[in-house]
Amino acid sequence: METKRESERLYGAAEFAEALGWQSNRFSNARRNGRIPKPAQEVRATPLWTYSQVEEFKAALAARRARKAVGRNREIVVVSEVGSPDPEAKPYVVSYHERDGVPAHKTESFETLEEAKASVPERSSWASRRRTPTAMCSWWAG
Numbered sequence: 001m002e003t004k005r006e007s008e009r010l011y012g013a014a015e016f017a018e019a020l021g022w023q024s025n026r027f028s029n030a031r032r033n034g035r036i037p038k039p040a041q042e043v044r045a046t047p048l049w050t051y052s053q054v055e056e057f058k059a060a061l062a063a064r065r066a067r068k069a070v071g072r073n074r075e076i077v078v079v080s081e082v083g084s085p086d087p088e089a090k091p092y093v094v095s096y097h098e099r100d101g102v103p104a105h106k107t108e109s110f111e112t113l114e115e116a117k118a119s120v121p122e123r124s125s126w127a128s129r130r131r132t133p134t135a136m137c138s139w140w141a142g
Contacts, residue, residue, distance in 0.1 A: 010040070010048040019054050020061070079116045082109075092116040 011019065016036070017027035030036050037057060039047035082093050090109035094116050110116040 009051045011051070011054050013047060016049055016054055020058060079113070079120070081113075094119055 013027060013031070014024055017024050020027065022030075027036070037049065037053050040050045040053060041048050079092065079094050081091055082089070083091070090111050092110040092113055092115070093107060094110065095107045108116075108119060110119065
Protein backbone atom coordinates (compact mmCIF):
# COMPACT_ATOMS: atom_id res chain seq x y z
CA MET A 1 0.00 0.00 0.00
CA GLU A 2 1.43 3.34 -0.97
CA THR A 3 1.53 6.15 1.52
CA LYS A 4 0.54 9.73 0.79
CA ARG A 5 4.21 10.65 0.54
CA GLU A 6 4.93 7.89 -2.02
CA SER A 7 1.89 8.75 -4.14
CA GLU A 8 3.15 12.33 -4.48
CA ARG A 9 6.70 11.31 -5.33
CA LEU A 10 7.96 12.09 -8.82
CA TYR A 11 10.76 10.22 -10.55
CA GLY A 12 13.17 11.64 -13.09
CA ALA A 13 14.75 9.42 -15.73
CA ALA A 14 17.73 8.51 -13.52
CA GLU A 15 15.51 7.58 -10.57
CA PHE A 16 13.18 5.58 -12.81
CA ALA A 17 16.15 3.66 -14.25
CA GLU A 18 17.50 3.05 -10.74
CA ALA A 19 14.11 1.76 -9.56
CA LEU A 20 14.22 -0.77 -12.42
CA GLY A 21 17.82 -1.71 -11.70
CA TRP A 22 18.84 -0.51 -15.17
CA GLN A 23 21.75 1.58 -16.42
CA SER A 24 20.73 5.00 -17.69
CA ASN A 25 21.65 4.15 -21.31
CA ARG A 26 19.33 1.12 -21.26
CA PHE A 27 16.53 3.29 -19.92
CA SER A 28 17.20 5.93 -22.60
CA ASN A 29 17.06 3.31 -25.35
CA ALA A 30 13.82 1.86 -23.97
CA ARG A 31 12.30 5.34 -23.77
CA ARG A 32 13.40 6.21 -27.31
CA ASN A 33 11.85 2.95 -28.57
CA GLY A 34 8.54 3.74 -26.86
CA ARG A 35 8.68 1.01 -24.20
CA ILE A 36 8.58 3.45 -21.26
CA PRO A 37 5.24 5.13 -20.44
CA LYS A 38 4.83 8.79 -21.22
CA PRO A 39 5.80 11.03 -18.30
CA ALA A 40 3.02 12.41 -16.11
CA GLN A 41 4.48 15.88 -16.47
CA GLU A 42 7.49 17.80 -17.70
CA VAL A 43 9.17 20.58 -15.78
CA ARG A 44 11.64 22.64 -17.81
CA ALA A 45 11.93 19.86 -20.40
CA THR A 46 12.65 17.30 -17.65
CA PRO A 47 10.30 14.30 -17.83
CA LEU A 48 8.77 13.22 -14.51
CA TRP A 49 6.87 10.02 -13.72
CA THR A 50 4.66 9.34 -10.72
CA TYR A 51 5.25 6.60 -8.17
CA SER A 52 2.25 4.65 -9.49
CA GLN A 53 3.58 4.79 -13.07
CA VAL A 54 6.93 3.40 -11.93
CA GLU A 55 5.29 0.63 -9.89
CA GLU A 56 2.90 -0.31 -12.72
CA PHE A 57 5.79 -0.51 -15.18
CA LYS A 58 7.83 -2.64 -12.77
CA ALA A 59 4.87 -5.01 -12.33
CA ALA A 60 4.35 -5.25 -16.10
CA LEU A 61 8.05 -5.95 -16.58
CA ALA A 62 7.98 -8.71 -13.95
CA ALA A 63 4.89 -10.25 -15.58
CA ARG A 64 6.58 -10.19 -19.00
CA ARG A 65 9.65 -11.94 -17.55
CA ALA A 66 7.41 -14.55 -15.92
CA ARG A 67 5.62 -15.22 -19.22
CA LYS A 68 8.97 -15.67 -20.96
CA ALA A 69 10.12 -18.05 -18.24
CA VAL A 70 7.00 -20.17 -18.69
CA GLY A 71 7.64 -20.25 -22.43
CA ARG A 72 11.14 -21.58 -21.81
CA ASN A 73 9.86 -24.30 -19.48
CA ARG A 74 9.01 -26.79 -22.21
CA GLU A 75 9.03 -30.55 -21.92
CA ILE A 76 12.03 -32.67 -22.79
CA VAL A 77 11.09 -35.70 -24.87
CA VAL A 78 13.43 -38.69 -24.59
CA VAL A 79 13.21 -41.67 -26.93
CA SER A 80 15.32 -44.59 -25.74
CA GLU A 81 15.89 -48.23 -26.56
CA VAL A 82 15.39 -50.42 -23.53
CA GLY A 83 16.85 -53.89 -23.14
CA SER A 84 14.53 -56.15 -21.18
CA PRO A 85 14.70 -59.85 -20.26
CA ASP A 86 10.98 -60.07 -21.07
CA PRO A 87 10.61 -61.07 -24.76
CA GLU A 88 7.12 -59.51 -24.82
CA ALA A 89 8.38 -56.07 -23.75
CA LYS A 90 8.40 -53.29 -26.30
CA PRO A 91 12.00 -52.13 -26.86
CA TYR A 92 11.45 -48.38 -27.44
CA VAL A 93 10.24 -45.98 -24.76
CA VAL A 94 9.17 -42.34 -25.10
CA SER A 95 9.36 -40.38 -21.83
CA TYR A 96 8.19 -36.83 -21.25
CA HIS A 97 10.14 -34.91 -18.60
CA GLU A 98 9.73 -31.46 -17.15
CA ARG A 99 12.69 -29.23 -17.86
CA ASP A 100 13.61 -28.63 -14.22
CA GLY A 101 14.57 -32.27 -13.64
CA VAL A 102 11.20 -33.63 -12.53
CA PRO A 103 10.94 -37.34 -13.41
CA ALA A 104 8.89 -38.45 -16.37
CA HIS A 105 5.21 -37.61 -16.05
CA LYS A 106 4.26 -39.76 -19.02
CA THR A 107 5.90 -42.82 -20.59
CA GLU A 108 4.84 -44.92 -23.58
CA SER A 109 6.36 -48.09 -25.08
CA PHE A 110 6.60 -48.94 -28.80
CA GLU A 111 7.66 -51.87 -31.00
CA THR A 112 9.73 -49.84 -33.47
CA LEU A 113 11.77 -46.67 -33.45
CA GLU A 114 9.55 -45.27 -36.22
CA GLU A 115 6.42 -45.72 -34.07
CA ALA A 116 8.16 -44.05 -31.14
CA LYS A 117 9.25 -41.07 -33.28
CA ALA A 118 5.77 -40.78 -34.81
CA SER A 119 4.22 -40.51 -31.33
CA VAL A 120 6.20 -37.38 -30.48
CA PRO A 121 4.10 -34.27 -31.21
CA GLU A 122 5.25 -32.02 -34.02
CA ARG A 123 7.31 -29.08 -32.91
CA SER A 124 5.66 -25.73 -33.47
CA SER A 125 7.30 -23.21 -35.79
CA TRP A 126 8.13 -21.15 -32.68
CA ALA A 127 9.97 -24.05 -31.05
CA SER A 128 11.79 -25.05 -34.22
CA ARG A 129 13.51 -21.67 -34.31
CA ARG A 130 15.09 -22.45 -30.97
CA ARG A 131 17.55 -25.17 -30.06
CA THR A 132 15.11 -27.37 -28.19
CA PRO A 133 16.27 -30.71 -26.78
CA THR A 134 14.15 -32.46 -29.41
CA ALA A 135 15.88 -30.49 -32.16
CA MET A 136 19.28 -31.56 -30.83
CA CYS A 137 18.57 -35.31 -30.82
CA SER A 138 20.63 -37.10 -33.45
CA TRP A 139 17.84 -39.56 -34.31
CA TRP A 140 15.44 -36.72 -35.11
CA ALA A 141 17.50 -35.55 -38.08
CA GLY A 142 17.16 -38.86 -39.93
